[in-house]
Each structure stands twice: as structure tokens, then as C-alpha cells.
Amino acid sequence: MARVGSKLLVSVDLQKKPWEQELPLHNRWHPEIPPVAEATTGELFKVEMIDFSGGAITNNPTADDAKHADLSQVHYLSGPIRVVDNDGLPALPGDLLAVEICNLGPLPGDEWGFTATFDRENGGGFLTDHFPHATKAIWYFEGIYAYSPQIPGVRFPGITHPGIIGTAPSMELLNIWNERERDVEENGLQSLKLCEVLHSRPLANLPTPRNCHLGKIEKGSNEWEKIAREAARTIPGRENGGNCDIKNLSRGSKVYLPVFVEGANLSTGDMHFSQGDGEVSLCGAIEMSGFLELKCDIIRGGMKEYLTPMGPTPLHVNPIFEIGPVEPRFSEWLVFEGISVDEHGKQHYLDATVAYKRAVLNAIDYISKFGYSKEQVYLLLSCCPCEGRISGIVDAPNACATLAIPTAIFDQDIRPKNNKVPVGPRVVRKPDVFKCTYDGNLPITKNASASS
């Protein structure tokens, strides 16, 4: 008879600190972090995860914790999980690991999350020049829906996904990562455009033993010292998947991950109740603890069969995804456009990053006309199910990017109106409900220019 339900492979205890968990967590990528559990192909298993900050950011509605967040400790991952087939043969380098996300969600009793921006000096966000201060919104979950006292008048169903899902890199791949990221950190300034240089956040997040956790490897041991200096940070997505933040990697999806080490060593974490394309405010999804129910298959030799190196070595590959059948579908979208001309009126050549920045800023300004502060909208667009598209990338000199927002998430009609049609007074969002704070816990007041 078939097994009923999933096998709990990794559990977490939210009452304990990240480093006190029974199955130790890790917050770095390294081939030598030993597996904490084993899964067999075809078997449904469950993995629990703490939130990316390990509880450092709380559901207290002030932004102090976001302001002083220490980013050297992110992200706390569950695993690695060694994957073997029914004959006990492990996944091998060169295989593809097909991981089906059969279900996922918040942990019972912990049905809340947060969205935040960091201070410009502490990592900032995509629009840090416009929004330099830490802010935070708390979201409460009502089943499939999330709402926030800090952003009233909005409620939406989550497209929940693991921010991070990845396999362990081989030593060779790890060296490639460290080398190229050190290069951009050290030499990147020259290759940056002027506007980027002036306001730039750190260009890369290089290995650091500070706050490093390596699972079963004892802190302070010689092994730990060595690995901690080599192990890659989990912040960027890379060849192994990792923090790719693909917002539609939700229930029923499948991800095909390249295998670089024996057993694949699958790790997951950084659960998001919902996220907008781009996750623009950096800590921009609705961050939460959560669980995954997974089922793995091994496609032997699949890397060579299905992936093509994108760089000088056979390791320069990227995962492939299939999207699941149950994401919320919206029928009405309002779409904002940006072109690669910056706020100083300067023309950039086919720069999708600049264009997307303009699209997001356009959307923020527009929606702030409906009773919100711009900080509220920035947080909202980071975490609601909005779509960020590269619409045109060839018509020199303008790249054109678009941001599409489903209108149904608002409790008022936000479409432009012919002023011949009386639509009643706009809803005024009561300041007493709004406790989102920044820069010394001052209440965010509505931006004067954004009022009705």
C-alpha cells in the first residue's frame, strides 16, 4: 500500500535559535557541508525551514530590526539532503535532479511574514537612491490570502515559493564563483556607469567567516575555518539554482537542477509567501518560515543531455523550470512602462535595468495617488504578484520594461478615470492604522506630492 502523506525529513523548532536546531542549518554553499538527511527518488518528503533572517526580523511593526539587520548571517538553509535512487545509487555529477514541489506553505502557528527595505548603507534595495531608509511591513495570512496593517486596503493570494532551492557546488564551480565575484568587487567600479558608481551598494557578497554556519561541521574546527573562508554566500542565484527568486516556482512546479557533487546535496530556504518579479526592495518578498513537500527524480546524464554551458566550462549552466497549474490567475492588469532614460533625463543604451527601474518608479508614483505613501507602494510592489517584463530590448537606444499589477488586489478601482465619471471620494488610508516606520521609527507620512 502506498504511504499516506509525506515523510518529515527535516524539521525545525521556531522556539530555538537558528544555530540550536537539532538538524543543523547552514548559510553558505560548499561541497563539503555534509548532508543531514537522505531522500529516495519517488518518495514524498517534507522539509521545514526557518525564515531567511533566522528570526532576527520580528513581527514588531517598527523597522528597527530591518535597519540593523546583519546580512552576514543570511540565508539559513535546511539540508543538505542527499538524494539516491531506488537502488541506493546517489545522484552523480552530470545528472539532473528533478525536484517537484508538491506542496508548500507557512508553518502552522507561524502564519505571518514581513517585507522590508534596508538602509542604503546596509545593502539598500533596487531603488535605494529613492528610498534610502529601512522600512517594514508585517503581513498576516488568512489561508491563501495575506494582508498588512501597514498597507491597508490591499489583500492578495500568495504565489508561495522557496526563495532558495539549490544543489551543492563542486569545488571547481565554487572557485569559479569566488574568482568572478572577487573580480567584480575589486574591479567592478571601473566598468560601472557613473550613476551606478555614485550610489553603489557593495558589488558582491564575498565569503566571510562572520556569522557563518556550516551544518554539521563544528564551529571553530580547522575544517570549519577552511570552509568558512571559501564557502560562497547565498545571496545571489548561480549555476546551482540557489537564490533565483523565481516567483512562479510554486505549488506543482518542477525544477531541474544540475548535480555537481555526489548525492546532489539539495538545500532549501528563504521561503516567500509572495513576491513580485524582481523582489525590488531586496528583502522584498513576504519573508516567512515554512515547509516544502518535495519529490525527486534523477535524470542520469541529464546535464549533458539537456543543459548547454553558457560559459567557458561545462559547469556554466542554469536550471530549468516548469510552472505549476494552480497559481492565481488575474484577468485585469494595469501596466506601467519604463524606458532606459534615467531620472536626470540621461539616455542609456538598451539598459533593461534602468528601464525596469523607471517602470517600477512610474508604478509607485501612480499608486501613491490612491492614498498611499511611496514607501508603502515600494514595499507592496516588492511582494505582491506583479509581473516585471522585458518588453523591448532591441530598439536602440531604448530598452522598454513593463510592470503589470493585478488590479484585483486593491479594494478600490485604481484604473484611470475619465473625470466626467464621478467615482466618489478616494479612500483615505487612516494614518493611525499605518505603523510602518523608518529612520528612527518616525511614522511615514504621505509624500506631499503624492496626495490626491
Added chain:
Amino acid sequence: MARVGSKLLVSVDLQKKPWEQELPLHNRWHPEIPPVAEATTGELFKVEMIDFSGGAITNNPTADDAKHADLSQVHYLSGPIRVVDNDGLPALPGDLLAVEICNLGPLPGDEWGFTATFDRENGGGFLTDHFPHATKAIWYFEGIYAYSPQIPGVRFPGITHPGIIGTAPSMELLNIWNERERDVEENGLQSLKLCEVLHSRPLANLPTPRNCHLGKIEKGSNEWEKIAREAARTIPGRENGGNCDIKNLSRGSKVYLPVFVEGANLSTGDMHFSQGDGEVSLCGAIEMSGFLELKCDIIRGGMKEYLTPMGPTPLHVNPIFEIGPVEPRFSEWLVFEGISVDEHGKQHYLDATVAYKRAVLNAIDYISKFGYSKEQVYLLLSCCPCEGRISGIVDAPNACATLAIPTAIFDQDIRPKNNKVPVGPRVVRKPDVFKCTYDGNLPITKNASASS
């Protein structure tokens, strides 16, 4: 009684040259190009358009015409149309022009289109370094579907849209355009990254009297000479909408265009039967002649009410869109990812353009494993209804972009398979069917290894 059907406001004769049309066409943006017709708010009217190349690219399945295309003549636009309200008062600067696309499609008897890449020396495309030669595919329409003898085994319903829909710029806005684009043309090289400098296409498309058409303004007159030197090229999208190439701006959509001159002076053209996000091969949509059925409304004072300047002047705005209810919806997507590490293994800092390039290349390599040449797939991904997303733009140093392809457009299952499951031999695309040519009309043969 209500009027039955739409009023034909602008018609074209496909037997005539672009410059011989009864209502003269134009291929530049300028405030002084006089309107050729007038529309009243609330009235349903029809506009016919020739294809963007004005017939220069034919349905002969060789790429010679694409190879020698003269891009100084694009795009041939119908209009301008002056818009007035029911009291005869024209749209005024500062208003928003709400244009509803009630219907659109190919012109009867001309139900075909083409997708092409240009030579690297002649404009190239997004991947011109990888695909430096001109290629072309002809698409035939079977009602809502398109198929191409050059890319067999693929058929899809079109999300048809006008590549170009825009209002006339004011002189002030035109000056801003010309200044900033001249700046990038002249000084852009310094601000480019090295990799871009080496292979760069022209950085901007500046005004040129060559092949300039200005509607009712007599060619060679003093007025023509002045305007031709000032008038903006139609290639990039800008504040007035224009060539924004938003692939979902289809049946039932609405676009809110800023009004810069009295009457709005709406022009349209560059019809696309279908396009992928990014239109990556440059001439990458399924280009066709076509018609639009439009209905306009004027939102008085709407620019100030709904748009926010994105730059130093009140003119730095962008249109807003609402998506229509009848686009094809696909339930299964295969998603390819790219990160901002280039093909040399070099790390770029949060560069969405690089990341999207990698995602598209990943997709091309993958699909070419199913019996296609890479050139075929490059053309296909330019014009099929694929979605290009900015998935992560904050996790330094990697931007993450994704390209999602609806699997239903293929007549074979393109998902990765566990090799334990026999799926029969892959379909081999017969070369005799495939006439897409490049570089002297040689048949494209399948790259044996399908590698880069």
C-alpha cells in the same frame, strides 16, 4: 440608432508603394506633421497600416531582402489622427488620450508575415554576436494561428498588437529626445562596458532626411527640409508611447497616452501578429500589414492627474496600459534562467540585460536539441508568445532573468525526460522543408553538437 461597425478612417492600398498612398504615411515623429483624419471620442474607427518595411521585405523565403534592408525608412505609420470630443474640442496638451483597441488583425488577402534578423553591420539584434547574419522566416496565418515552413513543427495563436502606437511629441519634447540621443551616440562609448563596446551596433538612431516621409508635407519643400532634420526616428519607444513593443497590447486592451500637441495626433503602425517579450531578433515579431479598430476617450488634465514625471521636466512621462481579456492563456510553461555572468564567465553587477541574454541563449540551446538549428530557435523566440521576466534584480552581484515558453506551441513534448522512459525518436526536421537562409542564401544546417 447606433452605428453598425467601424468608420474607415485611414485605408491603405497594398498594391501601391508606401509613398503613393492616398492618405500619405509618415515615418518620423514631429509636432508639425499635419493630421490626415479626425476621430471623435466614443466613435469606433478603423485604421489600416502597411507593414513596417513598406513591402521591402517580401514573402520570398530567402533572407536577401532582410540582409539589405535600409533601416532609414522604417516604420511607415498611418495617421496622424486628430482627436476631438463630442463638442468638437480637441485633445489638449496635458490631457490623457485613452485608446481602446477593440479589434485588430491582418488585412484581408494579406494574411502572412515575416520574422527576420539583420546582419550585424545593419542593425543586428539582441544576440547579434552569436547570430551575425541575416535570416528570415515566413509565417502564414490560419485564422488565429501562425505557422512557418521555415520552422516546422510549431504553430501558435497570435497575441496581435500594434508595435507602434503613439501621439505626436511637442517641439520641446522632441528637442529633449534629440539631445539625449545625440549624447549617447557621441559619448556613449565611454559609458559602455567593454563587452558592449566591442560589438556595439549604432548607439542611437538620429534624425536623417534619408528616406524620410512626413505625410502631407511636400518632399523637398523648405518645411520638409527643416522638419526632416529634426524629426525623431520611430525606432525606440519614448514618452509618447511609440515603438514600445508591448506584446500584450492586444484585443480589448487600453492605452493611456499623454497628449503633447493639440489634437493628440495619434499614429499607429508596425503591426505584429505575434511577438515574444523583448522581440529579441530586432525584426523579431511576426511583421505584417494590418488594421486596428479603435475607440478614443479624452481624460482632461489626465497627465497631471495620473502620470508623474520621471525626469527633470513634466514631459518625462510614460503611457499606462490595461491588458485585454482574450489573449491566449497557456497552462504549461518551460522556463529558462539567465544570470548576469557573460559567456566569458565574467561577472556583471545586477545587469538585467546580460541576464536576459543568457536566459534567451539557454532557451535557444535547449530547444535546438529537439531538431532545430539555433537560427530557427532565435527567430522563434523572437516571435512566439514567450514571456521575458526580470525575476531577481537585487541579490548582488547576480540579476536573474527568465524566459518562459509555452510548451503547447510545439508538436512534440519538449520537457526534460527521465531516460528510463522511452519517448521514441526525436522528430527530425527535414532540411528540404527548411528554406531559411543566411549569408549568401546557404541553407542553415543543423549544428551537429547544438553547442555554442
Added chain:
Amino acid sequence: MARVGSKLLVSVDLQKKPWEQELPLHNRWHPEIPPVAEATTGELFKVEMIDFSGGAITNNPTADDAKHADLSQVHYLSGPIRVVDNDGLPALPGDLLAVEICNLGPLPGDEWGFTATFDRENGGGFLTDHFPHATKAIWYFEGIYAYSPQIPGVRFPGITHPGIIGTAPSMELLNIWNERERDVEENGLQSLKLCEVLHSRPLANLPTPRNCHLGKIEKGSNEWEKIAREAARTIPGRENGGNCDIKNLSRGSKVYLPVFVEGANLSTGDMHFSQGDGEVSLCGAIEMSGFLELKCDIIRGGMKEYLTPMGPTPLHVNPIFEIGPVEPRFSEWLVFEGISVDEHGKQHYLDATVAYKRAVLNAIDYISKFGYSKEQVYLLLSCCPCEGRISGIVDAPNACATLAIPTAIFDQDIRPKNNKVPVGPRVVRKPDVFKCTYDGNLPITKNASASS
């Protein structure tokens, strides 16, 4: 080179009477009605059709013509079209004819339609006991959208389909039809339930030479006299497809029709711009003239391969359908339920017809609270894209049927509101706009209490 566009196989002239068309129409099913055209498999061809009434019902907004409609003349069909394969071999009895609807729509210049109810004495409708009088609404098309001056505040995209698409019956099948329908006409009263007997419309529509048209067969000839007495009426759907009124058989759909005579003899007509499941007011779709672009394939021996007789002979089969990819998708629906208890409180045993009647009446009563007369809503629910479901058919004694209405078709929010939330005054639909008439052309006034 592939053919551009479709071949016009059957054209109609809307200025001529139905019986004056160059290619003669027919309004009966009979194996001996000769084909008027021939189509080859794989070829895209176009068929034009007049509206089902042949112009008898006009766009004059009174219901007089609906009141006096002579139903013996419906439906005027285009065809029959003989279908042959590429070798010239015709479709043969026992084959399946796969017909793809590549496109369809109204005829240019005739972009309007009507929805009507007939008098109870003249055919009535599903709710004829509640709405015994003829009414009519005119719909005007704005591209994909329809609106009606008689039902203001509503606009929706059409899921356009051919009300009738069918193959010719064999003589054997025709005899079966005539026998079983004569039986229900003659003996059906006994088997009806009391409530049905009292109010029943004619139980069947038997052959009649009155207003009979048989295509190329000369009226009054001996052949005509014989066939006219035998030929089946087109009103009910049957084994050959015919008037199955499946509202989702729209763009991109495919229908697999059984072949009963050599050549298949495909006929089409009764175009609907839009229809609700059930087409409850009888003349309840948005009836129009129109065109179809079709592509046929022959599945040799497909009847035996894919269909199973549902009755005593191998001819008792039904067509199969595949739904196309571009129908409008709505995300919000309001759903009304009905159970098999009638308006007298009488319990019926698992009767889906009674349950669906209650669901429709529930919906009519509800929506009439928003400023509409019940007659308006009855017409609306006949033709808007609402879904009629059999939800529960097993829990004795109650069948449960539901009617789901997409809320986006209304310009006001029709969902139930908590009366703590002020939503402003309900929109009052001005009677002067509303010209829908019944029973002597009196304006329908709103039922004050909106009750039954």
C-alpha cells in the same frame, strides 16, 4: 509557396433574400440535399452565413418581428460542403470529419446582432411561463465587445461560435430521428410531468414543407416535395452535431463530426456572437450573420475507432469537441444555485432541468435588484458568457444546478455587500434608454419590488 489567406467557398449577399442567394441555402437536414461546394483536407476555406432568421428579425428595437417570427423557416444554413482528401477521395460513412475553426466573426458592415424571446404561443423559451411575451435586445459590436442600448451598463467580449455545425444524416439516421420525434410529439404528454404538460410548448418540431428550402433542389419539383416531407428540422441538435449550441466552440476549437454520407456534406449557420450555457430565452444567443474559416481533416474509420453508439444502432453517436485557446477568461464569478424543487414548492426527483430553471430564476431575481427589469436580465443571461453547470445529480431527491456569471461584464459591483460598507446609490438605468418592448410595444418598466 503556401496560400495566403483562406479560399472563399461560400459567400452570401446580405442585400438579397435567403432564397435568392447565388449559392442556395438550405434549412433542413436530408442526405439528398446536394453539395454546393467542395473542400480539400488541409486547405483553409471561408464560409459566409446569414443570420438564423434570414433577416426576418431586424435591428429595429421593437419586438414586433420577434413576436411574429415564423419558426418554420429557421435556420438558414450554408453548404452542404463536400469534403475530399488530397487524393480526391471523399469522406466516407464511418469516417470522422475533424473540423478546425481557425477563425470566425461577424460579416464586415453587419456588426450587430439580436437576442429575443418568443411569445409562449410561438415557441416561448426555457422560462416561458415566467416570461410569456416576446422581447428583443439589439447588440452592437465594438470589435471583440458587444453592448446593447436595451440593456445598458453591460459590455462583454464575445465567445463567438456557430450555433449549427453538422454533417448530413444518412436516410437511415433521418428515419430514426423522424420516428422518435414523432413519438414524443404524439405520446409525449403522458410521460411528461404535470407541470410540464400544462405549459408545454410543442414537444418536437416535425418535418414540414412550409418555408422549406433545400438548396439546389428546385422548389415544387417532385424531388422537393418528397424531401420536404422527410427532411428533419434544424432546431434540435442530434447525432450529426447540428444545433448543439455549445458556447465554447469558438476560435481555435476543433469538432470531430461523424460522417454518414459520402463527402460528409458539412453545413453551418446560426452564428452567435455570444451565448450563455443553455441559451435560455430560445432565440437567446446574440444572433448574427457571420463567417467561418475552417480547415478539415478526415480520420478514416474514426467513428468506430473513437465513438461508441449510445443507442440501439451504430448511428447513435455524438460529436466530440476540443476547446480553443483564446476564449475570454474571467477571474471573478458570482454563482447562483437551483435545486429540483419548483416554484410551487413541489419536490422533483433529481431533475436537472428543474434545478437549472431555479438557478436561472435565482440569478434573474438577484441581478434585477441592480436596476434592471427581469426581462432585461432574462435576455442578458441568455447571451452573456455565463456558465450553466450540473453540480450535483446524485443526492436524492435534489439535483443541484448552478449558473455562474462573470462579474466583470457589469459596470457596477454586483456582489453582495455588508451594509456596514457604504457603496453609494445603486445605478438607476434610465428608462428612456431602454426600448426593449413586449406585448404591443409597451416599454418594459422596472418591476417595483423586483419580486416574482
Added chain:
Amino acid sequence: MARVGSKLLVSVDLQKKPWEQELPLHNRWHPEIPPVAEATTGELFKVEMIDFSGGAITNNPTADDAKHADLSQVHYLSGPIRVVDNDGLPALPGDLLAVEICNLGPLPGDEWGFTATFDRENGGGFLTDHFPHATKAIWYFEGIYAYSPQIPGVRFPGITHPGIIGTAPSMELLNIWNERERDVEENGLQSLKLCEVLHSRPLANLPTPRNCHLGKIEKGSNEWEKIAREAARTIPGRENGGNCDIKNLSRGSKVYLPVFVEGANLSTGDMHFSQGDGEVSLCGAIEMSGFLELKCDIIRGGMKEYLTPMGPTPLHVNPIFEIGPVEPRFSEWLVFEGISVDEHGKQHYLDATVAYKRAVLNAIDYISKFGYSKEQVYLLLSCCPCEGRISGIVDAPNACATLAIPTAIFDQDIRPKNNKVPVGPRVVRKPDVFKCTYDGNLPITKNASASS
């Protein structure tokens, strides 16, 4: 601060018998069954439920338990729950109770369900004349997906819903129910059509003390004796909602229930992991234990405001529903049609029940050609997300009903194929996997006529 997560209002212990639960269950509708819990408007609360059979049907893959099921005990409901507003004022007769289903699913550790038919002598099913014997399939859940060893080659995401959600009837409404159902039980045979009479199951399910459970009311007490004789069975849906089996009443849906007694007395049960429209095999959903997360609102006076009596008293009303945003959407459907001609070739007059029966039988026969027995398909169509529509209900004498099946639930392509296209051998479903049994636990053998 907002509450995190839901309040567990009613819990169940699956190790205990239905009648041993701490908060006693009930399996009848009666105004005097006392509430077991209280919910406040706006508060998110959780209700757990055992499966409808109370564990009588097990996950042993033989059909013996289904064969001998005692239907006098169904359905075990959790509740009643008294609903009060924030001022403590209870819902009152005449109010509407708006219940939002924020989430729902199986109980942890009990992720399986079953689909069954009963013997014709024991309740049968919609097609009991064709499938007279008890059968059963066990379904296992992999997150959002269900699969069954008894119906291999099929997997689908569930649209999970509570089969039963309803308020308590008033004594007056209860009397109406009992009277009209007794009438159909006693006098219904006369009004039935002949074909129904011959094979009919019991026409109604009248009150019976046998296996009656009344929550907190002590079994055997005088009060119990009185109520047990009066209390309505839960099998049919009625004015209070109840067993309406609306398959799309899933995550994010809202139901507006009429309130007949003070406090509303909301009860829920009969959870379904998935169900097809009609639930045709009677025990035809995937039956399971489960939980609901609900949020209530009271619309004061809402019955009069929004509902209209459908019968002689103000109590003859039906609930209204809004569908949620996250149900699986399929893009490809195969549609089967039925008309109101029965298997003996007899014509019925506009009978949707007969037409739907034909549509379901057509679908069963078709799909059985792909390697399934008809019994397997009957069970499958009862529980997979197929849509049953009333397509045409006015074209005398034929009602037309359709059954649409999403093709993606099969692991093979079930669409009709042109036999010119080789598609490889059909998948043969191995009998050793198939353990579904009937009539003395004999394996169901494939119907000879349904083989390839």
C-alpha cells in the same frame, strides 16, 4: 497586533469513532441541535472534520466496505457553530452569513481519500443501471496532486471543497422539507417517467432515528427521540446550502448562506479533495477527512436584500457563491456531448438529466478505449476536475449537455488522431496494478468492447 494563524474551533480525533469525538458530531439537520462552538465575525477559525462515512470506508483497496455501507449514518458534520458579531449580537433569521473559505485541505497524516460506487440496491449512482455493483478507488495525495493505484496513468491537482456547508433550518423550513420529500417518496412514482420507475433508487431519504447523531443531545433522551424523528437527512442540498457539492467552492471562495435560526448554526463536513461536476458515482468525489479555515461576516437583513423566494414562502431561497482565485486552470479540454435521447433510442423532451447521462456515458466509452475499464472511468469522471454543462435547453425536443475533461490529467494524449499519424502503441494499463473490485472482490476486468 493581529492574531497569527487561525483559532482551532472544532478538532477531531481520527483514532476515535465518530460518536466518541470530544465535541460531538451530528448527521442530521435540525434547529434544536445545540451549537458546540462560537465564532466572531472577522475572526479566522479552523474546523476539522472526519470523512463523510466516519471511517466506515477504509483505504483497503477492496470494495467490500462500499458494498455494505450503511447510508443511514452519513454525513458526519462538525458544528453547529454559533456566529456572533463583534458586539456579541448573534446572526439572526433574515441575515445572510458570508463565509469565506480562506484555506482547506486534508488533515496532516491522513492524506488519502476514496471514490466509490454503491450497489444499485444500496443507493446506486447516476449510472447505476450501467454500473450496478460497488467499486472503489483509493487516492493518495502528493501535496496538491492525487493519484490512485486503481486508476493508473492519471494524476491531477485537486479543487478541494467542503461537500457540505450549511446553516440550521428553522422548524418551519424543516417541516417544508419533510413534507415535500415525503410527498415525492410516496407519490413520486406516478410522476416519474417509465424508464426511471423501473430502475429507481429510493426517491428520497426521509428522517430516521437509525444511526442518528444529534451532537450534544443525549442519545435515547426524550428530546433525542423527538428530534431524531424530525431531523432532515443531510444527503440532498437544500435552501440552507448543505450538500450542494459545488466543486468550485474551494480556496478563496465565499458563500452567502441564509440564516434561519439565531446564531446561524453553521455546520460543515463531507470534505472532497476533488470532484467532477455532478459527482456522478454518488460517493463520487475523492472523499476525505479535512480542515477548513473560515472567516464569517454577517450581512444584516441580507436575505431580503439579496435573495428572492423561489417558492410559496420567504424561506424558499438558495445560497449564492463567489469563486476563488486559485483553482487549477487547464487550457486543453476534450468535450463530450449528450442529447435527450436515451439508450433505447427513445426521445425525451428537453430533459437535461437524460442528456447529461448520455454525455457521461459517451465520455466513459471514449476514455475506456485508452486502456481503462469502464468502471475505472466512471470513478474517474466522478472525481476529476471535469465540467458538466447544460449547453442547450431550449431546442425541442433535445436538451444538449456536455462534459469537458482536461486532457492534462492523463499521461497519454487522449485526443482523436488521424491514423496517418503514427502515435506509437497505446499504453496498456497493467492489470496487476489495478485492484479495484466489485461484487465479491473480483478484479474488474477490462470490458472486452472497450479494448484497443
